[in-house]
Amino acid sequence: MSYNTFGREFRFTTWGESHGPALGATVDGTPPGVPLSEEFIQQFLDRRRPGTSKHTTQRKEPDQVRILSGVFEGRTTGTPIQLMIENTDQRSKDYGEIATSFRPGHADISYHLKYGLRDYRGGGRSSARETAARVAAGGVAQAVLAHLLPELKITGYMVQMGEMHLDRARFDPQAISGNPFFLPDATAVQAWSDYLDGIRKSRNSVGAALEVLIQGCPAGLGAPVYAKLDTDLAAAMMSINAVKGVEIGEGMAAAALTGTENADEIRMGPDGPQFLSNHAGGILGGISTGQDIAVRFSVKPTSSITTPRKTINQHGQEVDLITKGRHDPCVGIRAVPVAEAMAACVLLDHLMMDRAQTGGKRGEIG
Amino acid sequence: MSYNTFGREFRFTTWGESHGPALGATVDGTPPGVPLSEEFIQQFLDRRRPGTSKHTTQRKEPDQVRILSGVFEGRTTGTPIQLMIENTDQRSKDYGEIATSFRPGHADISYHLKYGLRDYRGGGRSSARETAARVAAGGVAQAVLAHLLPELKITGYMVQMGEMHLDRARFDPQAISGNPFFLPDATAVQAWSDYLDGIRKSRNSVGAALEVLIQGCPAGLGAPVYAKLDTDLAAAMMSINAVKGVEIGEGMAAAALTGTENADEIRMGPDGPQFLSNHAGGILGGISTGQDIAVRFSVKPTSSITTPRKTINQHGQEVDLITKGRHDPCVGIRAVPVAEAMAACVLLDHLMMDRAQTGGKRGEIG
Amino acid sequence: MSYNTFGREFRFTTWGESHGPALGATVDGTPPGVPLSEEFIQQFLDRRRPGTSKHTTQRKEPDQVRILSGVFEGRTTGTPIQLMIENTDQRSKDYGEIATSFRPGHADISYHLKYGLRDYRGGGRSSARETAARVAAGGVAQAVLAHLLPELKITGYMVQMGEMHLDRARFDPQAISGNPFFLPDATAVQAWSDYLDGIRKSRNSVGAALEVLIQGCPAGLGAPVYAKLDTDLAAAMMSINAVKGVEIGEGMAAAALTGTENADEIRMGPDGPQFLSNHAGGILGGISTGQDIAVRFSVKPTSSITTPRKTINQHGQEVDLITKGRHDPCVGIRAVPVAEAMAACVLLDHLMMDRAQTGGKRGEIG
Amino acid sequence: MSYNTFGREFRFTTWGESHGPALGATVDGTPPGVPLSEEFIQQFLDRRRPGTSKHTTQRKEPDQVRILSGVFEGRTTGTPIQLMIENTDQRSKDYGEIATSFRPGHADISYHLKYGLRDYRGGGRSSARETAARVAAGGVAQAVLAHLLPELKITGYMVQMGEMHLDRARFDPQAISGNPFFLPDATAVQAWSDYLDGIRKSRNSVGAALEVLIQGCPAGLGAPVYAKLDTDLAAAMMSINAVKGVEIGEGMAAAALTGTENADEIRMGPDGPQFLSNHAGGILGGISTGQDIAVRFSVKPTSSITTPRKTINQHGQEVDLITKGRHDPCVGIRAVPVAEAMAACVLLDHLMMDRAQTGGKRGEIG
Secondary structure, three states, X not given: OOEOEEOOOOEEEEEEOOOOOEXXXXXXXXXXXXXXXXXXXXXXXXXXXXXXXXXXXXXXXXXXXEEOOOXXXXXXXXXXXXXXXXXXXXXXXXXXXXXXXXXXXXXXXXXXXXXXOOOOHHHHHHOOOHHHHHHHHHHHHHHHHHHHOOOOEEEEEEEEEOOEEOOHHHOOHHHHHHOOOOOOOHHHHHHHHHHHHHHHHOOOOEOEEEEEEEEOOOOOOOEOEOEOHHHHHHXXXXXXXXXXXXXXXXXXXXXXXXHHHHOOOEEEEOOEEEEOOOOOOOEEOOEEOOOOEXXXXXXXXXXXOOOOEEEEEOOOOEEEEXXXXXXXXXXXXXXXXXXXXXXXXXXXXXXXXXXXXXXXXXXXXX | OOEOEEOOOOEEEEEEOOOOOEEEEEEEOOOOOOEOOHHHHHHHHXXXXXXXXXXXXXXXXXXXXXXXXXXXXXXXXXXXXXXXXXXXXXXXXXXXXXXXXXXXXXXXXXXHHHHOOOOOHHHHHHOOOHHHHHHHHHHHHHHHHHXXXXXXXXXXXXXXXXXXXXXXXXXXXXXXXXXXXXXXXXXXXXXXXXXXHHHHHOOOOEOEEEXXXXXXXXXXXXXXXXXXXXXXXXXXXXXXXXXXXXXXXXXXXXXXXXHHHHOOOEEEXXXXXXXXXXXXXXXXXXXXXXXXXXXXXXXXXXXXXXXXXEEEEOOOOXXXXXXXXXXXXXXXXXXXXXXXXXXXXXXXXXXXHHHHHHOOOOOOOO | OOEOEEOOOOEEEEEEOOOOOEEEEEEEOOOOOOEOOHHHHHHHHHHHOOOOOOOOOOOOOOOOEEEOOOEEOOEEOOOOEEEEEXXXXXXXXXXXXXXXXXXXXXXXXXXXHHHOOOOOXXXXXXXXXXXXXXXHHHHHHHHHHHHHOOOOEEEEEEEEEOOEEOOHHHOOHHHHHXXXXXXXXXXXXXXXXXXXXXXXXXXXXXXXXXXXXXXXOOOOOOEOEOEOHHHHHHHHHHOOOOEEEEEEOOHHHHHHOEHHHHOOOEEEEOOEEEEOOOOOOOEEOOEEOOOOEEEEEEEOOOOOOOOOEEEEEOOOOEEEEOOOOOOOOOOOOOHHHHHHHHHHHHHHHHHHHHHHHHOOOOOOOO | OOEOEEOOOOEEEEEEOOOOOEEEEEEEOOOOOOEOOHHHHHHHHHHHOOOOOOOOOOOOOOOOEEEOOOXXXXXXXXXXXXXXXXXXXXXXXXXXXXXXXXXXXXXXXXXXXXXOOOOOHHHHHHOOOHHHHHHHHHHHHHHXXXXXXXXXXXXXXXXXXXXXXXXXXXXXXXXXXXXXXXXXXXXXXXHHHHHHHXXXXXXXXXXXXXXXXXXXXXXXXXXXXXXXXXXXXXXXXXXXXXXXXXXXXXXXXXXXXXXXXXXXXXXXXXXXXXXXXXXOOOEEOOEEOOOOEEEXXXXXXXXXXXXXXXXXXXXXXXXXXXXXXXXXXXXXXXXXXXXXXXXXXXHHHHHHHHHHHHOOOOOOOO
16 A cells, blocks of 8 residues: 555645656545635745745746646536646756665665665655645645635744744744745844855755644544544644654643643633643644644754765665755755645644534534 | 544554443454464553552553454454453542533543533543553554564653653663563662652642654555655554654754754665664654664643642633542553554554555665 | 445444354444434344344344443444444354355355455354444434434335345335335235245245335435445445345446436426436436435345255365255345445435535525 | 545546546556556557547547656556546537536536536536546556456456347457457447447437456455455446446346355365356455456446437526537447456455455465
């Protein structure tokens, strides 16, 4: 069994290799009658696109999405939506020399061992280029959520890049779209930029930590016990290339807390229950409470670096390898729109799961 | 859609509430001809059982498992295996007063909002008692793995409990089974015990961090891109009650690393590729490399504490609540056998997925 | 992969062997708040129970169902419902002699070849006894349908038994429950009874054809193109032991029709579209139209007969085999409540699928 | 939930509408290392292509398949295979007048009721054009089966068209590819041709019955009890447009048989068990026995006919409708390669399911 499909009710299957003719997503389960256009989806792809600043790979990919099915006269029909992005700038010659050697930290060796062969052009299927297809699928989810849950808001941003940390006291969501780091603090952009320049010039790369904040999520989403909302969000983030850790609410820090510190006490607010804190990250027992949901995750440093590293090749020979080509010094940056897309897909999936089982009715309080 | 099933090829569905007549797991997909007995499964349940030390709830549950189907003359038949554990010590009177109030930090309020009603006896379905069924299912997975992959070894242990941290320089796997904390350092047991006594006496509880070490895992397990081995391990751990963060390899710390630090270089060893480090935690591109796999996760402090907390009840009234009854001051302790069970199920599932697609053949090197 | 689970949103997994300690169904996805009791489910099991007339096996099984989880204070909680039926009359000695020989027409040989071993007691998992668990699961579906779609009516009956055919001009639904054949024609019962007596006395068995009529099904159920409502109904019926053919509407006879004969013309009725005929059997393009849905299927004659048949045993020796024990001369009879149960599960599953995708909204006409 | 995916291990998702820019199939789970080319898949599409004789629609579609992913240097990589067929001859003007009226016997009305809108151009998603994507996916399955099970042979043919019936005494598999009816009797081709000409000239259409014969299938495929091999074959065939009935082995005729007639007796042959007859159609208890598997199904007459029929439109007005455009007088003809494709997919899926669970080992006899 291979498994290139994500989701239960709202499902997408991504396909395509880094240097094949095209890649895309087959999206199934979309509610009918939702306004949807290529332009709407394109805005999400544009945020992820490489080549938009000196901090991301200079590979020029317009990443233009085409809708091949499932939309008629501007609205979804409820049938599968095929989203295709053609690969226009392939330059396969760049990758010729790593055809037989395994780049350290890359999936080259594990793909070879599992499948016996691999598409070595740009990492083939294991390339982060696959995430463009996720972003396209996420665009469909965003369109449906805008239709069904207009109050929902999903915001991704960076909170750490190597030694640089977001100062949460300066958190400003307005700043995010105004800088190449998706950084919610305009005052820190120059320092982050200088730091990353230094990393790049030293032929190195660096890791990152990101956060996705979900506001306006209704209570009651999540299917205990093996499709808890936090379980699915964790799986969604961990499935993104290079992600090594996922946290909900307090995350790993919960290990150090006591019960009195951690319990989110509850009072009655004007519109219902009001929590006095949010250590849980908006999810209890796998089900959303109506509070903000916070998901954090780490992205390891780009493996493709131009500093030589020890490795072997398919023939079992030991070699020193430099990965040429165009690579982001911090792949974490472009993971921001990807994480937002995955969060949107998870939320829509759970909204639909909940409609199926409960019809969307909520228990009353008071 | 509700979702109480875990796994793709090797699937189990858990059922049952904390204070219902019984709980259990329906296990489907087991290979035929594998030796299996109630005694074999029981040993895993015994490790998880409450009441075995002063540090876990004094609720007396023999947690005796019965195999109701799928095993004939001591071997699995390939048909569903029903594992049932009867609830013998229910004492439902203990829970009467929380029937209408929502315990802070508990799933009481989210279940009420989603389902409109809830089994308030002991937390019903949201109780950590559900994990007994996972451990039973994990016992089946362990039996199959012992049959198909005898070299595989899965070892869980605690690495943190509140302020107490494992000293990794003293890591001793032999020590784990000799103390109530699953602590791989016999010299620290007394200090951890004293610390937890203090927590309990102050009517409080505390969080924990655990690690599962998987040794002897063959290369090639993992199904990119949405059933990566690390994705599935993360989902497995995050689905356990009270878990708030999951890390593979470097985990969240990967955000601070550079590419030169993080790349696991490769040389040729006597039996094939040999990695010079293991920042990746044994998984590249979602596929196992043959190295040790390390999964870490945090467990929040027990929400049920006997210090009063502010909350509301179903009628919308504000109340102060003390959770009486018998509760572990650190639920993380008993999560160790649960995490081992989940890891066993994930590995078997992926072994079977891989058999389906590749027939278990591996690419050659050299 | 084994596959003992049926359904997508409303899912049940059956477990248990003919002569094990118990069998049952694990039902997941049930909407919360639905009234449900053991008594309600029991009425469906009682209709299927053996030993109720001389025409069904004299094995005495009370087939008493117990609800072990998922129901609290008389209502479903939305968590898994475990339904258990203990096997009380096992008489395993009856089956001793077929432990190594393969009964012709039975799954003995195919199970042996696939699994390498088999529970030979009463056919183990391949026994029609498994259908008791389906009927129990169907009882849950019936309870939910009564709650959500009170106008829906599912009626199963026999239309053929060997040489005997239902005279459709005499179709009387009131007659069905008044005779052991679920025959909708009271005037034919004696003839059918005499016919089956003759079959039994000649140490033989006979096939049957059944029909399930679904009335009051709303338009819009069915998920094209691989979960069409007719596809799922066909799979549901074909999965019942001994079924060899399934027909929707005109069925196999459609091969002989012309387009002018087959087209169901449409006019406007007082409540919307009104079809002038129903060759389609209530389903167009895999989606219900609101008309009556008719599903027909055949059941082969009982393989276990007391006339000696040529076969082989596990050692490759040729033997002549008589199947002793208590067997129905026409297994088709008891398939009636099973087919109703499967139809109920399919309809509820599709109702929930449709709620997830469309929210249950229907396109307008006029 | 929508459901445009077929299969469990070997899965394909079809997408695309009759008159959209393209349609195709996303195939996931393919074993790696299998030789595959566009030319190989094209041969199956060419057999299904319209416009190849006067008996099929004159719509000119080259139906040229492109492989966009999952194949590298002539072999499958184990990653998703995207198969795209561009729609070149759309002539959407032909369909303008049925934009608001519901063609009797078509899915127009059921799609409208379910989704609230529909792509009326050529039937949109409900068009039999979707089956081109199935045939492409089936081509991938055929390539893998040729690699893993070279002895397997899947042969589809017509057995009935309206009043014309195949004379089984004249069955000649060599004849199938030599006539436009996939008829295994060269001597009857002229009569069938004349018959269908008459149907067409009378502005009518006619139904058909087809059979798929599977030879060389190994024993042990099939996953009882809800993924029986016959269940999955039935679902596969019933999911094809216009199919109304499916039969395995004796099919509906089993209702008339007695147990002595129906039991397939067994002797020992030179290579193992040898059945003396095949009423079961090669499947017992849902598992293949190694005998030939025979699946038969009916296809209703084309609904689009040029004889006026009574119907209504979206505004609730009663109208008389003639379906102009180019339509096959017998859609059953082109269902032959579609049914072969579906059978190939089911068999590969089950081969992989079996590898996962049993590792492909078989129980011994003798």
